Amino acid sequence: MKNPIAERITDFLKHYPPFSSLPYESLLEIAKTCQVIYLEKNQTLFKINDATHSFFYVVASGAVGLSVTSDSDDVLIDKCDEGDILGLRPFFAKNNYLMTAKAREESIIYAIPIETFKPYVAANPDVLSFLLESFASNTRNPYDKSHKGKLISENVIYNDQSSEIQYYQPIKYTSNPITASPNDIVKFVAQTMSSSKIGSMIIHENRKPIGIVTDKDLRSKIATGLYSIDVTIDKIMSSPVITVADNLSIAEAQIIMLKNNVSHLCVTKDGSTDSEITGIITEHDIVVAQANNPGVLLKQSKRAQRSSDLKEVREKLADLIQHSLDKNVPINHIGSIVGEINLAITKRAIELAIEKIGTPPPAQFAWINIGSQGRKEQLLLTDQDNAIIFEDVPEDNYDTVKKYFLELAEKATKTLNKVGYDFCPNEMMASNSLWCKSISDWQNQFKGWIINPADKNVLQNTIFFDYDFVYGNESLVDTITKTIHEEINDNQLFFAYLGADALKNPPPLGFFRQFLVESDGEHKDTFDLKGRALMPLIDAARILSLSKGIKNTANTISRYAKLAELEPQNAPVYEACADAFAELLKFRTEEGLKNESDGRYLNLSELSKLDKVKLKNDFQPINDIQEVIKNKFQLTYFT
Amino acid sequence: MAINWFKKIVKDYPKFWETYLSCFNENQSKEQRYVVFDCETTGLDYKSDRILSIGAVGIQNNQIIVGDFMEVFLQQDVFNPETVTLHGILREGKEEKVVEAEAIIRFLDFIKNATLVGHHVDFDIEMINQALDRLDVGKLQNQAMDTDVMYQKLKYLPQEQQSSLDELCDIYKIKKSDRHTASGDAFITALLFLKLKRKLEI
Structure with a gap:
């Protein structure tokens, strides 16, 4: 039926x-x-x-x-x-x-x-x-x-799968490698190798591999004078070449290399020497494949040719973060490693953009990251915030120069978006003509924010005070830093504004030490980790370090460390804040990795009791640091 | 034995009806069985309209038993072209069709003494009873539960306030993919029944 x-x-x-x-x-x-x-x-x-x-x-x-x-x-x-x-x-x-x-x-x-x-x-x-x-x-x-x-x-x-699984994954290699025939002259082969930036070349006869020439052969047989530079390549090639089939795992490739004491393997259609060449595997491919290694990721981002290459780096970075968290590496260390790699990715994205435009920048410039990227606290893929400062140019040139940098920013931010950093919803990006301007314009901008905090909406733009130099001419950034510190010196109104802002989010515990959760909207009954716990600490670190004249430090934990140095009487509070911040950042990162989100909202019902206690303990320093701010800037009168 | 003492003549019922009635004498030692069913009909007048198809599925232990299922399509003498667009059953459709008597016998054999469940189940029961009447036997003996009445109870709604199966599906987020086939409606009603049953803690 x-x-x-x-x-x-x-x-x-x-x-x-x-x-x-x-x-x-x-x-x-x-x-x-x-x-x-x-x-x-x-x-x-x-x-x-x-x-x-x-x-x-x-x-x-x-x-x-x-x-x-x-x-x-x-x-x-x-x-x-x-x-x-x-x-x-x-x-x-x-x-x-x-x-x-x-x-x-x-x-x-x-x-x-x-x-x-x-x-x-x-x-x-x-x-x-x-x-x-x-x-x-x-x-x-x-x-x-x-x-x-x-x-x-x-x-x-x-079992601890991650490392092993990766080890047994198929290896990525160069397909369709450059080859030479046996009667090619050594000199020309060497020229091809250096112009193509490769360290080896397979010698073929009818598309079948008969030997291989590597840097080592050139070194040991030509440079020593054993053979002349005009002989045919078959005189110096190593033969036979070790061949393998497609779909080799990383582990297998490594074992075959060790067994045969070679650093290159030739991939052929059926794996024998008697079939067509399809690719070449080098030791370098093996190193790259074992990727969760910051050094390799850095190198890989420097070599990236396309946004997809950079995307791959960023994805491997996520594994690296997870791995480090599992191994209890302190979050600040993870942060700085991730920061460096993010930086390398951004740099490469800018370089690629310049290459794409085809003409070198018409003026000196500096690309800065702002906000969480500037503070190097961006462990998860959050949005990108950045800006461009270029040197002063003659007025009749200004528009063309600005146009160039806007185009550059447009291309670079697009690449970054493809990598996985979302566009900033508030358009705080170098591709926005507001945030791509000359050094004088930037100086005026900061002066405006500092002298007239009310008119110039400094509160919406505090993230510009957390910046980090990425690319270009760093002295432009130093000039900005100098301007900021000259202007804010003893500027009570500015600090009053910033201070009041830093206090707008009180410690997130209710009267009975229960959590304050979001009472409406799509995140109802979850805890806003970013807004209620991380932001108060970030804001406090910013205003305090600005008032103390701390320069070139945007990272919240480093700021607290510097503050503790400069103000020993408050050191316990600052240290507690640094610890709490690290802990909260870790919560956010873990939550984000678990849910593939930005980790902003914590679902309290999923937290273990221990985690809840930890979380609550991290809120005490928020209270303490806000007291410090209240007293220091005499906000009790102002608010 | 189901003997009506007030009838003067003890009627000699056909075999299927005896078998059906005998189900109700068994001790209900087994887990309570529910049968959710739906009839597609030529119209809403139980006197003149006829059953086109019956779909039914069993529920035991709060689980829909997919294998415990019946579906039957009926040959039509009365045919109302207007409702074809609604239920899609043509008089000469592809499905294997049986005469009404055969369909009703199969249905009785399937439901046995289970509690019948349906949306606005009174109508479906009345349609079956009319058919039984034409076979010259008694009415359905089974207990019945109506998913709309269950919903009214749950929400303390007045009796007059009826809700359609579509409305309840929307409320309880049940996908309505096979609406307006007898077995599709039966399955949807079954899901609805499980939800309501749980909420009413029956």
């Missing part, structure tokens, strides 16, 4: 692995045996230690959270959304469930009997390996790294 309900379920299942690798008829048979369950929010599907069910489950709509219990708190391990499978344990193990599955919102679940599904698993290796991988990693996506380190107490098969 036809069963439209089963058909409907089949139509759903066929979109998701592992069902997508099964034929429609099999799916229909499976669908006919399944059951549909409705779960209300917070209703449990199974609990830790429940005897395993005879079903496994697919989320049809809604979301189900998987959690383990540790220290009497539920720790959310994974969230299953539409199409995700859960409850695979009975497939592989006889003992009870190790996790609790609870609906995080109203959900409809398809329960598929394990008995019906088993034959399909046995008959279909794709399905089996998908289930095995899902089960082994204990998250539905076998390659999900974000839950590393949380499952150690759970005896599920667990």
Whole structure:
């Protein structure tokens, strides 16, 4: 009999692995045996230690959270959304469930009997390996790294995957390499190698590799005078060349190189020396592939030719951040490494823009990052804020010069956007003609903000006081710094404005030490980590360091460190602020990585009790530092 | 035995009806079974209109049992061209069709003593009862639950305030992909029933 309900379920299942690798008829048979369950929010599907069910489950709509219990708190391990499978344990193990599955919102679940599904698993290796991988990693996506380190107490098969998986990934190499024929003259081969900036060249006969010439051959056989520079290349080439097939993993490539004591491998169509050359793998490719290494990332961004290359660097950087957080590297160190790489990416984006325009800049200029990028606190991909300062030019030239830099900024910001830094919603970017101007205009701009804080909207533009030199002529930035510090010296009105602004967000704890959460809008009942905790600390650091004449330091933690040095009597407060800031930044970064968001809003119900206590303790310094500001700038009269 | 003591003659019912009635004598030791069903009809007048198709699916232990399912299309003597656009069942459609008696027998065999569930279920039950009457047997004996009444109870709405299946689907975010086929409506109603049942803590 036809069963439209089963058909409907089949139509759903066929979109998701592992069902997508099964034929429609099999799916229909499976669908006919399944059951549909409705779960209300917070209703449990199974609990830790429940005897395993005879079903496994697919989320049809809604979301189900998987959690383990540790220290009497539920720790959310994974969230299953539409199409995700859960409850695979009975497939592989006889003992009870190790996790609790609870609906995080109203959900409809398809329960598929394990008995019906088993034959399909046995008959279909794709399905089996998908289930095995899902089960082994204990998250539905076998390659999900974000839950590393949380499952150690759970005896599920667990291993530190990230480094190894990467190691077994296929290696990226140069395809269609430049080649030479055996009777080419050494001199010309060497010329080609240097003009193409390559260290080796494969020698071919009928597109089949017969040897290879590397820098080493040229060094040991030509430069030593063993052969003349006019001989044919086959006299000095190393032969035979080691060939491999496509799809080599990083590990394999490395082992083959070590075994044969070579630094280059030739990729051919079928892997033998008797087939067509398709590519070349060098030691450099292997180093690059083991990428989570800041040095390599820096180098890679310097060599990038396109925005997609830079994007790759930024993506690897995210892994690096996660890795460092897992290893408990202090957030400030992570911040400075990430800052350097962000900087390198921005620099390269500017260089690429100049190359694209085709003419060198018509005047000296400096590109500065402002806001969180300027403070080097941008661990997650947030938006870009930047500006251009160019040197004073004759008036009749001004427009053309400005036009050039606007175009430059337009191109560079576009590249950065492709890399993943969103455009600034407030247009605080060098491509905005307001923020791309000559040094005198910038000096006047800052003077305006400082002398007339009320008229010039200094409060919306405080991020311009957090800047960091990126590219060009740094002395232009120094001039700005000097101007700012001359103008603010003893300018009470300016500090009063800034101070009042720094106090507008009081410590985010209610009277009973409960969290103040957002009471409306799309982020209702979540905690605004950026607005309520990070911003007050950032604002306070800015005003205090400006008043103390601290120069060339925009980073909040460094600012507090300098302040502690200059004002030993308040050092404990400043140090506490620095610590709290680091902790809060870490919260934000972890939240952001977990949810692939900017981490601004924390869902308190997902925090463990310990985390909540930590978070609350970080709020005390906000209170203390605001007291310092109140007294220092006598804001009690002003506000 | 279902013997009506007030009837003078004990009627000799057909076999299927006896079997159906006997279901109600069994001890209800098993888990309570619900059958959610929907009839597509030629119109809304239960006297003159006829059933076009019946779709039904079983629920046990708060789970829709996809395999516990029936669907049947009926041959038509009475045919109302106006409603074809609504439910899409043509008189000479592709589906295998059975005569009304056969459809009703299959339906009784499927539902047994389950509690019947439907949206505005009284109408569907009345349509079945009319058909049973034409077979010269009694009325449906099953208990019945109406998803609209459940909704009224949940929201303390007055009886007059009726809601359509579409409205409730919107409220409870149920996808209405197969509306206006009997089995599609049955499945949607089943989902709605599970939600309401849970909320009413039945």
